[in-house]
Amino acid sequence: MPKQHTFKVVLLGESAVGKSSLVTRFVRDQFDPYKESTIGAAFLMKVVPIDNENSANLHIWDTAGQERYKSLAPMYYRNAAAAIVVYDITQAASFERAKSWVKELQRQAEPGIVIALAGNKTDLSDRRTVEYAQSFGLLFFETSAKTGDQISGLFTELAKKIPIAAEPAQLQGQSGVNLAQGGNAAGGAGDCAC
Amino acid sequence: MRTAAVKNEEDDEQLELAAIDADKLEGLCIGTPIYTRYGDEAQLAPLMSTIQAVIASFADMSDPIRSMTMGGHTIVFYTSGPLYLMAVASVDEPAQQLRSELAALTKIFEQRSNFDLRQLLGGTEPVIDQLVDRMATSFAFSLGSLDTFLLAARPKGLLYAMLVADLKLVTLMRPRKHSLHPSDLMLLFNMAANRAFLTGEHWTPVCLPRFNDQGFLHVYVNYVTPNAALLLVSADRDSFPAMSGCCEAIVADLSSDGSLQRLEDAAVTACIASHKALVQNFGSCFDDSVPERDQMRIMSTYKRTEAAYDAVLAWQSSKFELYATVSPTMDVRMMIRMVNNVLEWIRNEEDHLFIVNPPSY
Numbered sequence: 001m002p003k004q005h006t007f008k009v010v011l012l013g014e015s016a017v018g019k020s021s022l023v024t025r026f027v028r029d030q031f032d033p034y035k036e037s038t039i040g041a042a043f044l045m046k047v048v049p050i051d052n053e054n055s056a057n058l059h060i061w062d063t064a065g066q067e068r069y070k071s072l073a074p075m076y077y078r079n080a081a082a083a084i085v086v087y088d089i090t091q092a093a094s095f096e097r098a099k100s101w102v103k104e105l106q107r108q109a110e111p112g113i114v115i116a117l118a119g120n121k122t123d124l125s126d127r128r129t130v131e132y133a134q135s136f137g138l139l140f141f142e143t144s145a146k147t148g149d150q151i152s153g154l155f156t157e158l159a160k161k162i163p164i165a166a167e168p169a170q171l172q173g174q175s176g177v178n179l180a181q182g183g184n185a186a187g188g189a190g191d192c193a194c
Numbered sequence: 195m196r197t198a199a200v201k202n203e204e205d206d207e208q209l210e211l212a213a214i215d216a217d218k219l220e221g222l223c224i225g226t227p228i229y230t231r232y233g234d235e236a237q238l239a240p241l242m243s244t245i246q247a248v249i250a251s252f253a254d255m256s257d258p259i260r261s262m263t264m265g266g267h268t269i270v271f272y273t274s275g276p277l278y279l280m281a282v283a284s285v286d287e288p289a290q291q292l293r294s295e296l297a298a299l300t301k302i303f304e305q306r307s308n309f310d311l312r313q314l315l316g317g318t319e320p321v322i323d324q325l326v327d328r329m330a331t332s333f334a335f336s337l338g339s340l341d342t343f344l345l346a347a348r349p350k351g352l353l354y355a356m357l358v359a360d361l362k363l364v365t366l367m368r369p370r371k372h373s374l375h376p377s378d379l380m381l382l383f384n385m386a387a388n389r390a391f392l393t394g395e396h397w398t399p400v401c402l403p404r405f406n407d408q409g410f411l412h413v414y415v416n417y418v419t420p421n422a423a424l425l426l427v428s429a430d431r432d433s434f435p436a437m438s439g440c441c442e443a444i445v446a447d448l449s450s451d452g453s454l455q456r457l458e459d460a461a462v463t464a465c466i467a468s469h470k471a472l473v474q475n476f477g478s479c480f481d482d483s484v485p486e487r488d489q490m491r492i493m494s495t496y497k498r499t500e501a502a503y504d505a506v507l508a509w510q511s512s513k514f515e516l517y518a519t520v521s522p523t524m525d526v527r528m529m530i531r532m533v534n535n536v537l538e539w540i541r542n543e544e545d546h547l548f549i550v551n552p553p554s555y
């Protein structure tokens with residue numbers, strides 16, 4: 001039995017770029033062309049092998065991308081070991097949004113957080129408006145939640161890049177979900193949903 | 195009948211209003227429209243300017259405009275600070291009822307009046323649409339009370355735990371000192387009805403204005419069966435792991451005695467009863483065999499019955515209200531006998547039909 005390490009991973013990005021679809025493809029191998037926009041955040045788990053001795057139990061927070069949830073993001077990326085910032089390759093504005101998420105994470109999230117940039121919807125490459133390659137030294141993948149293209153590669157490579165030491169001490173050796181403990185909050189949530 | 199509301203800019207206002215082929219249209223605006231139930235608020239812009247003109251022309255008078263009738267439509271206005279709400283109904287719903295629905299909506303929009311409401315509302319349209327749709331066919335809104343069902347469960351260490359099946363409260367656990375206001379519960383139910391929650395675990399902040407309109411609580415939402423959601427409400431934003439564990443325990447508990455299965459099989463009853471002391475009502479769902487149009491018509495009849503009598507029988511006592519619709523050809527004595535039977539049955543089964551003593555801790 002490989003040793004299992006629990007890591008918190010957060011997905012960020014503009015609404016409708018396909019964050020929930022990416023996670024659903026990865027965790028359940030399903031795709032819904034009429035996915036409802038996320039409210040708050042959804043939580044999913046999946047174990048991926050890292051090497052012969054270790055595997056990563058990813059605790060994934062799929063956040064809501066809509067503007068009104070923006071101020072809640074710190075609550076979800078707090079203490080995350082890794083983040084996937086997603087944009088839609090057919091929407092230039094979503095790439096701009098992704099860049100500002102990366103900056104916010106570098107400024108406010110846990111130091112040493114592993115960030116991956118994912119350009120989603122490669123199946124629509126005939127409508128591409130964002131060119132490949134500007135990855136700013138981050139882990140970079142172009143994916144399609146619809147076809148499954150590069151999805152497991154994205155999560156597996158991300159898991160491999162997380163230093164095992166990034167597992168919070170209180171999570172070691174326990175399988176339960178025990179996220180978001182301690183640490184100083186990078187700002188609470190400001191808006192209410194009513 | 196979901197149709198785009200207004201398209202033709204050069205039409206005069208009479209024609210524009212006639213072009214509204216919706217059962218009911220509700221909208222509100224600050225200079226520009228920010229939410230509309232039917233169509234797209236951008237398409238409403240020309241109509242909105244007409245409405246503003248109408249409202250403004252009455253604003254100088256001490257008595258602001260409340261409603262007007264135009265062709266087959268009743269138009270109801272409700273102003274609250276900077277918000278203008280308007281409802282256009284083609285069904286003959288009483289203006290009073292429309293106004294109270296608009297008033298309920300204002301409370302939601304009012305919370306953050308200093309922001310661009312449209313941006314804040316981004317993505318909430320489905321939730322508000324649901325709320326408005328539900329007002330049209332649910333008794334809970336018009337009676338200001340809750341639907342109940344029967345069952346029992348045991349939670350630990352959280353503010354509120356509730357199981358909601360098909361918008362009915364199956365069971366509620368609460369601390370001794372805090373009861374949940376029906377309108378807050380309604381917000382939770384309505385939110386939980388969103389399809390976004392159908393798979394997996396969710397954690398979202400929510401403001402329950404009657405509980406505390408300055409802050410917000412955190413809600414764990416998990417559909418434990420295809421149509422029953424477990425809602426765990428906590429004041430601590432870091433308590434997701436605890437809620438998740440609690441959910442697991444409750445599901446294990448409910449599955450072991452077959453409760454979850456019974457929930458899925460539950461049948462719908464035909465009468466509506468509202469227990470005044472317990473602010474709960476029972477059996478408010480329409481059978482699927484009743485077309486939506488008829489549901490709206492019957493609801494609107496029920497609502498009017500509060501003032502006038504129609505083909506519907508309404509029984510209002512100090513303890514409860516009962517509304518029943520029967521075939522119009524049914525003999526009156528027969529109807530009364532039937533309703534008496536229903537009442538007697540409800541009295542006998544009160545402990546099971548209503549949550550008389552919600553477990554507290």
Ligand SMILES: Nc1nc2c(ncn2[C@@H]2O[C@H](COP(=O)(O)OP(=O)(O)OP(=O)(O)O)[C@@H](O)[C@H]2O)c(=O)[nH]1
Pocket residue numbers: 013014015016017018019020021022032033034035036037038039063064065066120121122123124143144145146147
């Ligand atoms: N063609 C194509 N469509 C996709 C892909 N991924 C997602 N979509 C579609 O894009 C829409 C939005 O996807 P979601 O997964 O809900 O987007 P999201 O980023 O979670 O949005 P929010 O929850 O609002 O933040 C849905 O209609 C999906 O079916 C993809 O790879 N290719």
Ligand SMILES: [Mg+2]
Pocket residue numbers: 019020021036037038062063064065
């Ligand atoms: Mg989503």
